[in-house]
Amino acid sequence: MIYNHKIYITLCVMIMLAWATVSGASTGVSLHLDRSSVTQTDAIKMTIKVSGTQSAVTPRVAGLQNFRVESGGTSSNFSMVNGQVSSSIDQTYYLYPKREGKFTIGPAVVNINGKNLRSNAVTVTVSKQASDARQQSHQPVFVTVSLSDTSAYVGQTIFYTVKFYYSVAVRNLGIVLPEGQGFLLKQVGKPAEYSSNVKGKQYKVIEIRHALTTEKTGTFNIPPTVMKMNVLQKQRSRHNFSVFDNFFTSSRPHSVQSQPVKLTISPLPESNQPADFAGLVGEFSIQASLDPQKTESGESTTLSLEISGTGNVQLMPDISMPEMDNIKVYSDKPEISINETAAGFTGKKMMKWALVPQKAGNYAIGPFSLSFFSSKNDQYKTISTQKMNLIVTPGKQQTTESQIKPLAQSLPPIKKEVKFFQRDILPVHDHSDALQINSYYRMSRWQRWIMIFFPPLVYLLVVVFFFRKTRLKIEKLTAKKALVQFYKKLSKLQSPKNVPEMLKLFYQFLNQRLQLSGGTLTPDEVQKILTDAGIAKEMSNETHALLNSLEASVYTGQTDQDIDVLETSIRELAKKLDKGIKS
Amino acid sequence: MKKICIIICALFIGGHAMAENGQRLNDFVQANAAYTNGDYQKAIDLYQKVIQNGHPTGSLYFNLGNCYYRLDQIGWAILYYERAMHYIPDDPDLLFNLKHARSQVEDQPDQKTSIPLKSTLNQFRLSELFWFMMICHIGFWGILIVRRFHRSEWSYYTFVVLSIVWAISLVSFLVKWYDIYYDHRGIVVSQKAVVRAGPDEKETALFELHAGSIVGCERNEDNWRLIQFASDKRGWARMDHIEPIRNF
Numbered sequence: 001m002i003y004n005h006k007i008y009i010t011l012c013v014m015i016m017l018a019w020a021t022v023s024g025a026s027t028g029v030s031l032h033l034d035r036s037s038v039t040q041t042d043a044i045k046m047t048i049k050v051s052g053t054q055s056a057v058t059p060r061v062a063g064l065q066n067f068r069v070e071s072g073g074t075s076s077n078f079s080m081v082n083g084q085v086s087s088s089i090d091q092t093y094y095l096y097p098k099r100e101g102k103f104t105i106g107p108a109v110v111n112i113n114g115k116n117l118r119s120n121a122v123t124v125t126v127s128k129q130a131s132d133a134r135q136q137s138h139q140p141v142f143v144t145v146s147l148s149d150t151s152a153y154v155g156q157t158i159f160y161t162v163k164f165y166y167s168v169a170v171r172n173l174g175i176v177l178p179e180g181q182g183f184l185l186k187q188v189g190k191p192a193e194y195s196s197n198v199k200g201k202q203y204k205v206i207e208i209r210h211a212l213t214t215e216k217t218g219t220f221n222i223p224p225t226v227m228k229m230n231v232l233q234k235q236r237s238r239h240n241f242s243v244f245d246n247f248f249t250s251s252r253p254h255s256v257q258s259q260p261v262k263l264t265i266s267p268l269p270e271s272n273q274p275a276d277f278a279g280l281v282g283e284f285s286i287q288a289s290l291d292p293q294k295t296e297s298g299e300s301t302t303l304s305l306e307i308s309g310t311g312n313v314q315l316m317p318d319i320s321m322p323e324m325d326n327i328k329v330y331s332d333k334p335e336i337s338i339n340e341t342a343a344g345f346t347g348k349k350m351m352k353w354a355l356v357p358q359k360a361g362n363y364a365i366g367p368f369s370l371s372f373f374s375s376k377n378d379q380y381k382t383i384s385t386q387k388m389n390l391i392v393t394p395g396k397q398q399t400t401e402s403q404i405k406p407l408a409q410s411l412p413p414i415k416k417e418v419k420f421f422q423r424d425i426l427p428v429h430d431h432s433d434a435l436q437i438n439s440y441y442r443m444s445r446w447q448r449w450i451m452i453f454f455p456p457l458v459y460l461l462v463v464v465f466f467f468r469k470t471r472l473k474i475e476k477l478t479a480k481k482a483l484v485q486f487y488k489k490l491s492k493l494q495s496p497k498n499v500p501e502m503l504k505l506f507y508q509f510l511n512q513r514l515q516l517s518g519g520t521l522t523p524d525e526v527q528k529i530l531t532d533a534g535i536a537k538e539m540s541n542e543t544h545a546l547l548n549s550l551e552a553s554v555y556t557g558q559t560d561q562d563i564d565v566l567e568t569s570i571r572e573l574a575k576k577l578d579k580g581i582k583s
Numbered sequence: 584m585k586k587i588c589i590i591i592c593a594l595f596i597g598g599h600a601m602a603e604n605g606q607r608l609n610d611f612v613q614a615n616a617a618y619t620n621g622d623y624q625k626a627i628d629l630y631q632k633v634i635q636n637g638h639p640t641g642s643l644y645f646n647l648g649n650c651y652y653r654l655d656q657i658g659w660a661i662l663y664y665e666r667a668m669h670y671i672p673d674d675p676d677l678l679f680n681l682k683h684a685r686s687q688v689e690d691q692p693d694q695k696t697s698i699p700l701k702s703t704l705n706q707f708r709l710s711e712l713f714w715f716m717m718i719c720h721i722g723f724w725g726i727l728i729v730r731r732f733h734r735s736e737w738s739y740y741t742f743v744v745l746s747i748v749w750a751i752s753l754v755s756f757l758v759k760w761y762d763i764y765y766d767h768r769g770i771v772v773s774q775k776a777v778v779r780a781g782p783d784e785k786e787t788a789l790f791e792l793h794a795g796s797i798v799g800c801e802r803n804e805d806n807w808r809l810i811q812f813a814s815d816k817r818g819w820a821r822m823d824h825i826e827p828i829r830n831f
Binding site (some may be wrong): 014078080423424425426427428429430431432433434435436437438439440441442446453455458459462463467 | 723
């Protein structure tokens with residue numbers, strides 16, 4: 001058992017290894033905006049995520065004509081979670097709206113390996129800037145609050161948004177929300193951070209959204225929200241430009257508060273209220289399914305009912321299954337999931353029943369209805385599912401007991417603890433494997449060390465060999481370029497050219513071309529080296545004679561040839577030698 | 584002539600080794616028979632002989648543990664089961680017998696917090712971890728060689744994955760190796776061991792331990808061992824009462 005377990009772990013590691021290598025290849029593009037609703041002076045952060053690559057790409061994004069676009073840089077990510085390797089590139093842009101309205105941004109199109117990949121598209125609403133933000137724009141820090149609706153119905157989700165603007169450095173931010181007025185504020189999502197332009201002044205903004213819920217009706221005066229912070233101030237140092245300037249900062253406690261806001265909560269209208277209304281306010285939908293729709297008597301079928309929507313989702317009711325003749329109903333526990341999104345609370349409730357028809361025939365299942373108050377249309381709505389038909393064919397001849405059997409089989413049996421009668425040890429290992437010494441202990445210590453050091457040693461040898469090969473290649477290339485360099489240097493010599501410099505350059509050329517260490521050679525040594533290098537005897541003799549004559553000129557200070565003629569003969573000889581020396 | 588000498592030597596050495604193995608197998612079979620016949624002391628002597636004539640194995644230690652258990656010497660039984668755990672920690676028979684033997688120990692040990700990764704590691708044999716480490720080791724250095732000549736994206740990802748697996752395998756092997764080779768635990772093999780304040784019979788008797796209790800051994804002085812039982816129980820016990828688990 002344990003052995004199997006180990007094989008499984010080893011296999012998993014191997015599969016992870018293989019998968020990790022392969023999975024890096026899946027590519028995709030997604031477009032994301034940090035907010036879906038902004039004012040005209042706010043900046044929107046747009047991130048285009050290209051997954052499955054590490055190379056830079058240039059996306060083409062549709063719908064940006066109503067925005068001024070600034071690049072915000074590129075970041076690449078590499079991660080490995082549970083052995084799955086993923087790589088992606090995030091390209092960030094800041095969008096500044098040019099006008100109010102509702103705009104669709106995207107899709108972004110990226111070309112990877114000749115293939116065009118398209119992202120999703122997102123919608124953003126640009127509205128006018130709040131008046132209190134404009135009023136307070138002369139302040140370095142200020143806070144504004146806004147309500148998504150100033151008048152709403154009881155149970156309706158209202159958003160209370162706090163925006164904190166600051167153009168100076170602040171620390172230790174704290175928020176004091178209004179409370180105890182018959183309503184409850186709950187933060188929704190993470191605070192958003194962005195920059196905004198208020199009357200030509202650039203501010204950084206922290207936006208925090210809260211869901212406001214209340215059971216009371218009437219007009220609420222929501223008191224101001226207070227933001228507390230420490231504002232950092234730079235202290236003037238005695239010197240104008242000091243490296244210690246950054247250390248001389250002090251913080252001063254400061255607090256700002258928003259304007260109070262008014263909210264009117266109206267009771268839900270009593271007229272036209274459906275009988276099954278359970279207090280749901282928002283937008284909801286209901287769906288039902290029957291699987292299978294055709295069955296035999298005594299066999300079970302599953303009826304699923306799903307309610308989903310946005311609003312006060314915690315009040316989604318349990319739909320009751322009506323009694324049906326000849327059908328036994330077994331209900332399952334409902335599953336509910338609630339999410340907090342920027343659009344409010346969304347939720348889903350799933351209810352299931354096992355239906356066991358006892359007789360053959362056609363049975364009508366449903367319809368099932370749900371009533372709610374639509375905050376969009378300010379009226380009650382009742383939505384229903386389609387009526388479903390369950391066709392039941394006669395099953396095998398079964399007794400009542402055997403009809404209950406499938407249900408009984410589906411229930412887990414009651415388990416009993418297995419108890420020992422007596423206790424004793426298991427017998428000795430008498431198989432021949434008992435004497436088998438395992439491979440690790442069979443090896444001596446030095447054998448294990450050799451095994452461990454062998455792979456790095458091979459690597460070291462490869463590295464040394466590789467570098468040696470590279471070095472030889474470089475030397476060969478240098479030798480081939482020796483003539484060109486010699487010509488260049490010779491041409492660069494200042495006029496009037498002198499013999500010692502020309503001789504020095506000629507020796508340098510010989511050293512490079514023959515791949516020598518660079519020491520000072522004598523004419524005799526050069527002749528010998530050239531002969532050994534396979535140069536024709538006449539040419540090596542010519543070189544020897546020229547070097548002797550040049551050296552004589554150096555030491556005596558006199559030359560029997562014109563300097564230009566000498567240079568030409570050196571050039572020609574170098575050319576002949578370059579051709580003659582086998583590389 | 585030289586060749587003939589080499590062949591004779593090889594045959595002699597090979598024959599000697601085969602004869603030794605044959606003797607070991609014979610002793611092992613006899614020991615098993617003695618155990619079956621209830622002659623546990625004879626079985627112990629024969630198993631010990633098999634160990635002395637070659638390498639110890641997990642099964643031989645397991646069998647010795649069984650013999651001592653039958654002789655009602657729980658301390659020695661646990662000692663040999665613990666020694667077998669170094670070789671075959673995944674053997675279900677061994678785990679069953681050891682658990683059963685431990686349940687008969689009189690002294691209540693300290694409750695130790697089990698480290699999840701360590702307990703997973705305890706299920707593997709040292710040899711398994713060694714070979715796993717060697718495969719990763721060869722893979723790691725192999726991919727480094729490949730990357731010397733071929734620097735592609737797949738080789739980079741393979742290198743990253745192999746580096747991580749290689750590091751894990753290396754650490755796992757070293758932890759296991761350290762656990763075995765630096766196992767300072769000892770077992771109380773006598774029925775009762777009096778623990779004193781100092782290495783002398785005249786010293787104050789602090790507490791007593793019973794057969795099968797596991798203690799931590801620190802240092803020896805004359806015929807005494809400094810031991811630690813629980814976090815607050817420490818003292819000197821006679822060396823013949825405490826036997827160290829590690830015997831190499």
